[in-house]
Amino acid sequence: MISSPFFPPRRLASAALALLACLAANAAFADLPKVKLFTTGGTIQSKGIHRQQHMEYDASKVSPDELVADLPEMKEFADISYLEISNVGSPSVNTEIQLKLAKAINEWLAQPDSAGAVVTHGTATLEETAYFLNLVVNSDKPVVVVGAMRPFTGVSRDGPFNLMNAVRVAAAPNAVGHGVMILLNDEINAARDTTKGNTNRMDTFVARDVGPLGYADSDQIVFYRKQITRHTKKSEFDVSGLTALPRVDIVYTHQEADRVAIDAFVAAGAKGVILTGRSDAATKDGQAKGVVFVMSDRKGSGRVLESTRMVDRQIITSDNIDPHKARILLRLALTKTSDPKEIQRIFTEY
Amino acid sequence: MKSLSSAALLFCALSLGSLAPAQEIPTYAPLPPAPADASTLPRIVLVSMGGTIASRGAPRSNVTNYGGGVLPRVEPIDWVNAMPELNGVARITVDDQRAPLNRASGTETHEDFHRVSKRLNELAADPTVDGMVVTHGTNTLSEVAYYMTLTVKTNKPIVYVGSQRPWSAMSGDGPRNLYDAFRVAASKDAWGKGVLHSTNNLITPARDVDKTSAYRTHTFKGVDVGAIGFADPDRIVFQRDVVRRHTVNSEFAGQDYPTVPAVEIFYGYREAPGYFIDAAVEHGVKGLIIDGVGAGGATLSQQAAIKRAQEKGVVVVMTARTYGGRVQDTPRRREAKMVPGDNLHPEKARVLLQLALTKTTDLAEIQRIFSEY
Numbered sequence: 001m002i003s004s005p006f007f008p009p010r011r012l013a014s015a016a017l018a019l020l021a022c023l024a025a026n027a028a029f030a031d032l033p034k035v036k037l038f039t040t041g042g043t044i045q046s047k048g049i050h051r052q053q054h055m056e057y058d059a060s061k062v063s064p065d066e067l068v069a070d071l072p073e074m075k076e077f078a079d080i081s082y083l084e085i086s087n088v089g090s091p092s093v094n095t096e097i098q099l100k101l102a103k104a105i106n107e108w109l110a111q112p113d114s115a116g117a118v119v120t121h122g123t124a125t126l127e128e129t130a131y132f133l134n135l136v137v138n139s140d141k142p143v144v145v146v147g148a149m150r151p152f153t154g155v156s157r158d159g160p161f162n163l164m165n166a167v168r169v170a171a172a173p174n175a176v177g178h179g180v181m182i183l184l185n186d187e188i189n190a191a192r193d194t195t196k197g198n199t200n201r202m203d204t205f206v207a208r209d210v211g212p213l214g215y216a217d218s219d220q221i222v223f224y225r226k227q228i229t230r231h232t233k234k235s236e237f238d239v240s241g242l243t244a245l246p247r248v249d250i251v252y253t254h255q256e257a258d259r260v261a262i263d264a265f266v267a268a269g270a271k272g273v274i275l276t277g278r279s280d281a282a283t284k285d286g287q288a289k290g291v292v293f294v295m296s297d298r299k300g301s302g303r304v305l306e307s308t309r310m311v312d313r314q315i316i317t318s319d320n321i322d323p324h325k326a327r328i329l330l331r332l333a334l335t336k337t338s339d340p341k342e343i344q345r346i347f348t349e350y
Numbered sequence: 351m352k353s354l355s356s357a358a359l360l361f362c363a364l365s366l367g368s369l370a371p372a373q374e375i376p377t378y379a380p381l382p383p384a385p386a387d388a389s390t391l392p393r394i395v396l397v398s399m400g401g402t403i404a405s406r407g408a409p410r411s412n413v414t415n416y417g418g419g420v421l422p423r424v425e426p427i428d429w430v431n432a433m434p435e436l437n438g439v440a441r442i443t444v445d446d447q448r449a450p451l452n453r454a455s456g457t458e459t460h461e462d463f464h465r466v467s468k469r470l471n472e473l474a475a476d477p478t479v480d481g482m483v484v485t486h487g488t489n490t491l492s493e494v495a496y497y498m499t500l501t502v503k504t505n506k507p508i509v510y511v512g513s514q515r516p517w518s519a520m521s522g523d524g525p526r527n528l529y530d531a532f533r534v535a536a537s538k539d540a541w542g543k544g545v546l547h548s549t550n551n552l553i554t555p556a557r558d559v560d561k562t563s564a565y566r567t568h569t570f571k572g573v574d575v576g577a578i579g580f581a582d583p584d585r586i587v588f589q590r591d592v593v594r595r596h597t598v599n600s601e602f603a604g605q606d607y608p609t610v611p612a613v614e615i616f617y618g619y620r621e622a623p624g625y626f627i628d629a630a631v632e633h634g635v636k637g638l639i640i641d642g643v644g645a646g647g648a649t650l651s652q653q654a655a656i657k658r659a660q661e662k663g664v665v666v667v668m669t670a671r672t673y674g675g676r677v678q679d680t681p682r683r684r685e686a687k688m689v690p691g692d693n694l695h696p697e698k699a700r701v702l703l704q705l706a707l708t709k710t711t712d713l714a715e716i717q718r719i720f721s722e723y
Contacts, residue, residue: 207576209580210576210577210578211572211574211577212574212575213590214593215574217676218680219678219679220679220721222692223593224558224592224593224594225575225590225591225592225593226590226592226593228588228589229589303584303587305582306585319587
């Protein structure tokens with residue numbers, strides 16, 4: 001066993017089959033909620049060359065078929081279907097994939113008999129896609145974005161438990177109206193407030209300012225908090241007619257940072273720039289060309305205050321939205337308006 | 351000798367008082383501008399339950415050994431006089447609800463909870479009151495605030511506040527905490543959120559806040575689920591609503607509990623003996639909180655004693671000494687007739703069980719209560 005380099009899929013499959021058989025008996029009698037998996041790839045769908053390989057696991061990909069067959073327990077909680085959107089690592093997720101995903105989820109959730117959606121995603125940019133969906137999904141039904149820190153083939157892999165819990169949350173009546181959620185490590189986190197906070201650990205996703213919404217515990221799905229900021233059904237953004245989004249770039253600040261990066265982004269055609277520190281002259285020149293500037297922060301916790309200094313300079317403050325999510329919100333805001341006052345309202349409400 | 355030095359200290363402090371400000375609030379900087387029309391400000395009652403925020407120490411760098419009757423306590427009106435800018439946030443009346451003999455927060459009794467809950471219910475019912483700020487010592491602030499969120503029937507903001515350093519201390523956190531608590535209580539967005547706690551710029555519901563550090567000023571945190579908003583310099587911001595039942599939706603609210611059944615807490619640790627539990631049962635307790643190891647486990651000796659207690663009708667709730675995470679509802683726990691305490695810390699589980707036992711001893715009903723509050 002130990003010398004076997006691969007996860008023994010046949011052995012697992014036969015065990016799964018036995019389990020499936022008894023679950024199917026249950027399923028036949030129960031009218032289970034309909035949950036669809038939208039797969040995009042990531043570590044949760046990656047295989048390594050041996051089971052102790054917890055990095056550089058890019059030997060091959062896990063298809064949605066294989067993912068579903070690997071986890072028959074999902075069928076205990078939901079009537080599962082799936083749709084493959086992509087099978088890429090999260091650094092490769094782009095606007096095209098995000099738009100395709102959002103439209104597919106909207107189509108699914110618009111069906112009266114659907115209960116919820118689960119999205120598999122690589123963790124590196126998972127929160128960006130989750131926040132994008134939080135702004136453009138036009139439904140109260142639960143959408144849960146899930147990933148794994150360890151590959152499909154790894155010992156002590158976290159993927160199956162995360163995925164099972166994601167399905168449980170997507171099927172849970174008390175998860176309705178909570179916006180798009182992120183689920184790893186038993187924690188139900190809000191897309192808006194959650195960031196990947198550690199490069200390797202399984203408790204990587206943290207909402208540093210406001211904490212999780214609840215937990216996917218074995219006895220029940222429990223919620224302690226509800227978001228106040230606007231999302232999903234109450235969001236004003238609509239991607240149904242969009243095939244692209246405006247270019248928005250992020251400038252990282254540091255000691256002795258100069259205006260070179262800002263000027264270059266403006267020259268490259270950016271319609272918006274997310275700042276993490278002031279650069280007054282470059283900002284002024286950019287604004288003269290119609291570029292919108294938003295001030296976020298590199299600390300990863302706390303609000304950027306709406307100071308008179310920022311208001312005077314027509315720089316929008318990002319509240320406690322971190323730079324990479326501020327980029328997502330600004331891109332969507334720019335599909336509606338380029339008025340700084342209106343965009344400030346948007347940053348205050350979402 | 352001791353009384354002589356105390357008297358000398360008092361003399362020093364009082365004579366210094368005439369030269370220097372009575373607290374570390376800068377007098378070299380001007381007050382913030384007053385609002386154009388103060389008559390439209392919300393009317394907020396500043397209720398004092400005392401605490402470090404109502405204490406003075408000397409010298410001003412003493413942040414550990416203050417109070418004790420040496421220096422005069424801070425009277426409720428002293429806060430307003432020291433920070434007249436509070437009048438720019440709200441129209442303030444003060445209400446002294448300190449325990450008799452200035453009992454510190456760890457030495458208050460149910461009599462004090464009962465009296466203050468009754469008073470907060472009265473104030474809540476008064477149409478001329480828009481909100482309440484309540485000071486309290488930090489040691490037991492969270493369990494007192496939790497009692498209030500269960501027993502006060504109102505939508506109006508009630509904000510518990512305290513400080514880690516005395517009112518008079520160098521870099522005292524009290525003045526800004528108090529100012530922020532008023533800003534929170536004056537916020538329309540704070541309505542309907544139950545009893546809140548605000549210190550260190552954070553706004554956290556009474557159910558979920560706990561003191562996590564003995565001396566640091568960032569002591570108050572929600573261990574599992576965090577703050578629901580911020581008292582930031584630009585404005586008061588709320589980013590979360592509370593799901594669990596409280597105040598206006600609490601079945602315990604608006605009623606009078608002159609006494610509550612005795613409930614005691616037993617800590618879990620290796621070889622924790624059951625005879626403490628036997629002694630408590632013999633003493634007449636109606637409920638036990640077992641603050642168990644891990645996800646809520648008891649020693650064999652405790653388990654045997656719990657069984658003996660249950661045979662006499664004592665209700666047993668299990669919490670977890672991990673101070674984070676829920677004690678879950680499991681078949682084994684059901685079989686052992688243990689009510690899971692969810693993620694309540696033992697001192698809060700005790701408060702809830704005491705109130706629950708005034709209504710019922712039915713385990714299913716008590717379990718419902720623990721999953722709803």
